[in-house]
Amino acid sequence: MTDAAASANDQPNRPTVAAPEEMAWDSRTKRVLFLYVPLACFVFILLFPFYWMAITSFKPNAELYDYKTYNPFWVAKPTLDHIRKLLFETAYPKWLFTTMYVAVASTFLSLFCSVLAAYAIQRLRFKGSQYVGLAIYLAYLVPPSIQFIPLAWMVHSFGLFDTPMALILTYPTFLIPFCTWLLIGYFKSIPYELEECALIDGATRLQILRQITLPLAVPGIISAGIFSFTLSWNEFIYALAFIQSSENKTVPVAILTELISGDVYQWGALMAGSLLGSLPVAIFYSFFVDYYVSSLTGAVKE
Amino acid sequence: MATTTADTAPWVHRRVEPNWLARFFDWKPFLIFICLLPAIGLLMVFLTYPLGLGVWLAFTDTTIGKTGQWVGLENFQYLMEDRLFWQAVFYSVLYTGIATIGKFALGLWLALLLNNHIPFKRLLSAIILLPWITPTVLSAIAFWWIYDPQFSIISYVFVDVLGWRDRYIDFLGSTWPARWSLIAANIWRGIPFVAISLLAGLQTISPSLYEAALLDGSTAWQRFRYITVPLIMPILAIVMTFSIIFTFTDFQLVYAITRGGPVNSTHLMATLAFQRGIPGGMLGEGAAIAVSMIPFLVFATLFSYFALARRKWQQGEGND
Structure with a gap:
């Protein structure tokens, strides 16, 4: 009431413009038109490729290449042919396993490094610790696209070419900066007094880290782990450059290089492969979505 | 005692x-x-x-398996006269420019929409992040299928459902349509991250500022221009730095959808460096192309950094 009155006094000629937001949005059609319709469009456009991916992988070939007799937006006779072909006639399970192995190993390696580094920077506090933190953070800004050529040369000279080890050792270059940054923020939120109490009780620094700080930092470590896992699952350019033999390829690389043979693309199998390759990340993510969104937004807020 | x-x-x-x-x-x-x-x-x-x-x-002529000799600026001199290299530079700049504008315009819009009171907001923001979560190459393959010359679903809608066109669109067959199609796919992939990050920024703005502005009789545009924009500028600058760096050095989308074709017209600097360096085996030349990206990246980072620093100075905050 007072809001409306005040604004009406200021601008008596244009009361509707100056009305409070709730009142301006009062009319239902306006809200639908300017909020729900654009939102629905966004959701539709952002999700359509996934729908299309899913529906293509269940379509028999007859429907896939005939839009005249079948409605392309729906499946008349769903089939598991493409998925069966993918799982039993290609090395897909092997690729999935390799990807999982590389992602898990590099995640653990980078979590180990990042937890120690973040603890040293945030809790052991030494002269110049801020600058070490900044340097690690800046390392994240070095894009893999300018690193893969020298790394390919190094991988060759270390004799690691075409082994999963090449990927496990190089993925932490983009995982550690991110995890460390995330964990520094998380350690900051743990009260320092807890550690001081432990110090007074005669605990050593390592005991404090193991028995006090780490258990309290578990949520932060989990979200850093999710980030690392998805980032290494999605990684493409290193896997493309350092791996040659079919059985050591990761899913994204293998789908693009092994499933496409000749000029005829097996779209059904390609889409099924993409769908299955996206599913583990999507499922993993859906379990931890709250952690994920909050740590993402929390990291940005820092 | x-x-x-x-x-x-x-x-x-x-x-x-x-x-x-x-x-x-x-x-x-x-x-x-x-x-x-x-x-x-x-x-x-x-x-x-x-x-x-x-x-x-x-600065060497290294190839895979052979340590190279120092050749000075020869690689760069060669690139200077290479029309393909300049085309890649041009397309990298265009791709980054248009995609960044698109991502931030649409992402900000989506963030503003999500900042309202709507049902199922958490679920919605989780769903919206999907394009960002899934492996880029795999969604790129989905786009490749959507852009198929014969069985494109977009063409089907335009030609057979709506009847707006009489021929199927050739998305990836010629230079400019292929370039725009790739930019569209990149925008699609970038919107979620921008939207969710900016939403975090929007939620930190105190509602009392808007209430005060309402009392003073401001219009919706004025509230957006003088409250929302200045207050999300710091987050916007950080997110934009990241976005520019990773769009400029993008590799996956282009490699998966067109591999630089048709007739090398959609090569970004990263894909060109890969093509010359890894399958071509000329590591020295590939490295020269990759190194030429660094000045652009430094420029982009400094640009965003100074935008950020200017904000702090205007707000009169301490250095925190």
């Missing part, structure tokens, strides 16, 4: 003296060294060293 000493003495002795190893690990400088060693060591070997090595490789 005697009883007190008798009481305290065993208590003091009960405390176990840590052995030398434990004491050594409790010595702060050593502990700091040990804690930083894995992370710093790994980053030094696999990040800093390759960065220098890449610059060095750019």
